[in-house]
Each structure stands twice: as C-alpha cells, then as structure tokens.
Amino acid sequence: MAVKFQDYYEVLGVPRTATEDDIKKAYRKLARKFHPDVNPGDTTAEEQFKDIGEAYAVLSDPDKRKRYDQLGENWKAGADFTPPPGWEGVHVEYGDFGDLFGAGRGAGGFSDFFESLFGARRGARAGAGFAMRGQDIEAALELSLEEAHYGTTRTITLQTTAVCSTCNGSGMQGKQPCTTCRGTGVVTRPKTLDVTIPAGVRHGSVIRLAGQGEPGTGNAPAGDLLLHIQLRPHPLFHVLGEGDVELELPVAPWEAALGAKVRVPTIESAVDMTIPEGAQGGQRLRLRGQGVQRRGRGRGDQYVRLKLVNPPTLTDSERVLFAQLAAASRFDPRELMKR
Amino acid sequence: MRKPRAPLTLSRTEPEQLTLDGLAACTGVHPALITYFVGYGLLKPSARTGTQWFFDTACIARLRMIERLRRDLGANLAGIAVILDLLARLTSLQREVDQWRRRS
Numbered sequence: 103m104a105v106k107f108q109d110y111y112e113v114l115g116v117p118r119t120a121t122e123d124d125i126k127k128a129y130r131k132l133a134r135k136f137h138p139d140v141n142p143g144d145t146t147a148e149e150q151f152k153d154i155g156e157a158y159a160v161l162s163d164p165d166k167r168k169r170y171d172q173l174g175e176n177w178k179a180g181a182d183f184t185p186p187p188g189w190e191g192v193h194v195e196y197g198d199f200g201d202l203f204g205a206g207r208g209a210g211g212f213s214d215f216f217e218s219l220f221g222a223r224r225g226a227r228a229g230a231g232f233a234m235r236g237q238d239i240e241a242a243l244e245l246s247l248e249e250a251h252y253g254t255t256r257t258i259t260l261q262t263t264a265v266c267s268t269c270n271g272s273g274m275q276g277k278q279p280c281t282t283c284r285g286t287g288v289v290t291r292p293k294t295l296d297v298t299i300p301a302g303v304r305h306g307s308v309i310r311l312a313g314q315g316e317p318g319t320g321n322a323p324a325g326d327l328l329l330h331i332q333l334r335p336h337p338l339f340h341v342l343g344e345g346d347v348e349l350e351l352p353v354a355p356w357e358a359a360l361g362a363k364v365r366v367p368t369i370e371s372a373v374d375m376t377i378p379e380g381a382q383g384g385q386r387l388r389l390r391g392q393g394v395q396r397r398g399r400g401r402g403d404q405y406v407r408l409k410l411v412n413p414p415t416l417t418d419s420e421r422v423l424f425a426q427l428a429a430a431s432r433f434d435p436r437e438l439m440k441r
Numbered sequence: 442m443r444k445p446r447a448p449l450t451l452s453r454t455e456p457e458q459l460t461l462d463g464l465a466a467c468t469g470v471h472p473a474l475i476t477y478f479v480g481y482g483l484l485k486p487s488a489r490t491g492t493q494w495f496f497d498t499a500c501i502a503r504l505r506m507i508e509r510l511r512r513d514l515g516a517n518l519a520g521i522a523v524i525l526d527l528l529a530r531l532t533s534l535q536r537e538v539d540q541w542r543r544r545s
Contacts, residue, residue: 130514130515133513133514137510137514139506139510139528140524142532238467238501238505240502240505306499307497307499308501309498310467328498328501328502330502335539335543337543340540340544341540350544
C-alpha cells in the first residue's frame with residue numbers, strides 16, 4: 103500500500119539538525135496555536151494539530167527519530183512512499199498521543215504513513231494483551247429551537263471502528279494478517295443510531311450515549327458517544343439565557359400610542375398580548391412562562407421588544423391624518439437634547 | 442470486499458446527572474482529582490444533595506478538555522481556568538454576532 107511521505111521536520115518548521123530542545127519548543131508553539139480546543143469548529147486547525155502531534159511523537163523520541171532519519175533526506179512531502187524492505191513487522195510502543203476526538207483518521211489517529219513506519223497502534227496493543235477502555239466519540243448535533251423545546255428523535259450516522267468479525271480483533275488469520283482489517287483488528291463502518299433528544303436541551307448541552315463510542319481493546323468496555331447540542335439560530339426568537347427568548351415585534355405608531363391587543367407568536371402557539379398605552383419603541387414586555395422548555399423546570403419567559411414601524415407608503419388619507427396630528431401635537435421628541 | 446450493512450441501533454440516552462463516581466468512571470479521571478478541580482472552580486456540580494454531588498453530562502466533555510489542555514499544552518490549572526473562561530466568552534460572543542448578522 104503506497105502512502106504519502108510526510109516531512110515531519112517541515113511540519114514542525116525545524117531543520118533536520120534541530121536539537122531535542124528546539125523540537126520541543128517548536129511543538130509547544132504550534133500546539134498552542136492549533137489546539138482544537140482553542141480553535142473550536144476549525145477543522146483545518148484540527149488536522150494540522152494532528153500532523154504536529156504525529157511529527158512530535160516521532161521526532162521527540164530519539165529512537166523513532168533515528169529510524170525516521172534513516173529514510174534519508176531525499177523524500178518530498180506528499181510523494182508516494184513504500185517502506186523499505188525490513189520495516190515489516192517492527193512495532194514500536196508509543197505513547198498516548200493523538201486520541202483527540204476519535205473521528206477522522208484511522209483507529210489510532212495517526213496517518214497511514216506513520217502506521218506504515220511504526221505499525222498500527224491497535225494492532226500493536228492487541229498483540230500485547232493490552233486492555234483499554236474505548237475512546238469516546240464527540241460529535242456535534244444541530245437542532246432547531248423547536249426541536250430543543252419539544253424534544254425529538256434523530257437518526258445519526260457515524261463512522262466508527264468496530265472489532266473485526268473475521269479475526270475477532272486479533273488481526274491474524276492463522277499466521278497471516280487478517281485480510282478484512284489488514285491486521286489492525288478493527289474495521290471502520292457506518293453506524294446508525296436513533297437518538298432520543300429530551301425536551302429542554304440547550305446550546306452546549308451534551309447528550310451521552312453510553313457504550314456507543316469506540317470499542318475497547320482487550321475486554322475493556324466501549325467508550326461513550328457524546329453529542330454536543332448546537333442550536334440553529336431561529337428566524338424569530340433570539341435565545342437569551344436558559345429558557346428565555348426574545349422576539350422583536352413590529353407595531354404601528356398608533357398601536358403603541360393608544361395601546362392595543364395583538365397576537366404574538368411564541369414557540370408553541372400565538373398568544374394575545376396587551377400593548378400598554380403610550381408604549382415606546384425598544385420597550386421590552388414580558389410574557390411569563392412562554393419561553394422555551396427547560397430541563398424539568400417548566401418554561402422560561404418570552405420577552406417582546408417593540409419595534410415601531412411606519413407604513414412603507416402612506417395613502418392620501420393617512421397622509422392627511424398624520425399632517426393633522428403633526429399640526430395638533432405639541433410633543434417634542436428631542437426636548438432633552440436642547441440646552 | 443462485502444460492504445457491511447449499517448446496523449440500526451435504538452439508543453437510550455443516559456440520565457443527565459452523574460454522581461462523582463459516575464463521572465470518574467466514564468472519564469477515567471480519579472474522583473480525588475475531580476474533587477480538586479471542583480475546588481479550583483474548573484468544574485461545577487449542577488446540584489448536590491447532602492454530601493453527594495451531581496454533574497451535568499456537559500462536565501464529561503469539559504473534563505476531557507481540561508485533561509487535553511493539561512496533556513497537550515502543559516497548561517496549569519490557573520491557565521486552564523483562564524482558557525476555559527475565555528473560550529466560553531468567545532463562543533457566546535460568536536453566537537451573539539451570528540444572531541445579529543442573521544437579523545440584519
């Protein structure tokens with residue numbers, strides 16, 4: 103299997119003569135910059151962080167660095183790479199790096215290039231009789247505000263790794279590497295889950311599906327699937343805090359001046375609301391208990407912010423009436439600005 | 442190679458409240474360390490009854506993030522507290538900006 107050569111020195115931006123200290127410094131600096139937790143939602147940063155972690159995993163270990171250097175300097179990043187004869191079957195134990203977010207690359211989070219040089223992590227671990235709880239998978243789930251309010255059922259599909267059924271996770275068929283999983287003991291396959299989202303989740307809630315993460319190695323249990331809830335912005339309602347929403351309600355000048363009864367949409371159905379006489383634009387009114395569902399604590403409040411709007415075009419009679427009003431009124435809206 | 446058919450699994454969501462031991466079990470972090478994090482203000486139990494703490498499932502993700510920041514960046518607890526606070530502020534501001542952009 104041809105894989106792309108990766109220039110680990112280039113990834114870290116250090117010369118091939120760099121000392122261990124230089125490598126560590128370069129890694130720390132890049133890790134800070136591209137850490138996925140510090141760059142939420144940025145998938146290129148996440149990829150870059152994995153490359154950096156992989157490069158550091160090799161170059162920080164004198165043994166692995168030596169083996170990598172033996173490949174010579176003539177490789178160009180991205181060139182097709184086949185390990186030289188004699189590399190097969192050599193497994194190096196390496197640390198617990200690159201298990202971020204589980205998804206994406208192969209089972210261990212390292213590139214095929216890395217695995218062709220240093221062996222697949224799972225294969226190496228399974229052979230050593232290592233038992234480790236499976237990794238958690240974290241995924242984002244986008245919901246509308248209505249779905250969060252009422253609760254919903256979602257079908258989600260994930261790429262997960264599962265224990266290879268041909269070799270039962272050993273990676274070997276007799277004396278040969280298993281053909282189904284190419285000796286890694288695990289296969290990736292799509293998994294479809296029906297997930298019940300309870301009513302009252304909010305932005306940032308996490309839903310845990312126990313045992314739906316990566317399978318464990320050895321006899322260890324599988325990890326969990328953690329779904330991070332993200333609420334799509336709603337066209338009408340602006341989420342304020344837990345359970346509270348705000349709605350901007352357009353009102354005519356006469357409705358604000360004289361007071362009125364209007365129908366106001368809420369997350370469930372429209373309700374009647376009284377606009378008090380002499381209401382001002384920007385004024386905020388509260389509809390208690392008409393917000394969105396909170397977990398086990400009833401509904402929050404809905405705030406209604408009044409927005410004064412004039413008719414876009416005036417009919418002749420409207421114009422006459424406004425002119426009469428302008429002539430009759432002694433109201434000066436800019437009184438406070440006068441000195 | 443035969444293409445594996447996607448199995449359809451019906452999944453029950455777990456209770457949203459975890460005890461200290463439950464949180465420790467599903468993150469692999471020692472309860473004493475979690476207690477320490479709570480004392481430091483990095484994690485906040487959502488409720489408590491008597492001596493028992495209860496944690497939100499969001500704490501799992503947060504705890505993992507704390508561990509990642511410790512391991513990958515070598516950040517200390519004070520640094521992590523600042524990072525988490527700033528990130529929370531950043532995401533809420535980003536959301537606010539998105540909402541306003543959609544409105545206008």
